Amino acid sequence: PIPPIPLEKDGKPNHSHVCAHVAITGESSNIVDAYKNEEFDFSGTKTFDSGNDYRSQSFLTVPLKNHENEIIGVMQLLNAKDEKTGETVPFSSEMENQIISLASQEK
Numbered sequence: 001p002i003p004p005i006p007l008e009k010d011g012k013p014n015h016s017h018v019c020a021h022v023a024i025t026g027e028s029s030n031i032v033d034a035y036k037n038e039e040f041d042f043s044g045t046k047t048f049d050s051g052n053d054y055r056s057q058s059f060l061t062v063p064l065k066n067h068e069n070e071i072i073g074v075m076q077l078l079n080a081k082d083e084k085t086g087e088t089v090p091f092s093s094e095m096e097n098q099i100i101s102l103a104s105q106e107k
Helices: 018-025 043-052 093-103
Strands: 029-031 059-065 071-078
Touching: 018 029, 018 059, 018 071, 059 093, 071 093
Parallel strands: none
Antiparallel strands: 029 059, 059 071
């Protein structure tokens, strides 16, 4: 189980975790390599990886919005794969735009 990420930390908006930051700002985040990123705290990700023989690398985090453009959640995709090699690659801007479009679809 993955613990929840609080939107506030010490009574202030939690901008140290990418999911909380995206939920608060409504801005998408496309991270090439979590282990090299200095903007957000990926210590929980690194702990998960070490305990599960995994390597999280590329992250695409987008806000989920309802028909009134209100943020109702966050979608996070990990480790985009190159179709030919199977290697982990960054999420392309084309993929990012497709996911952003999908995340704001009305019912």
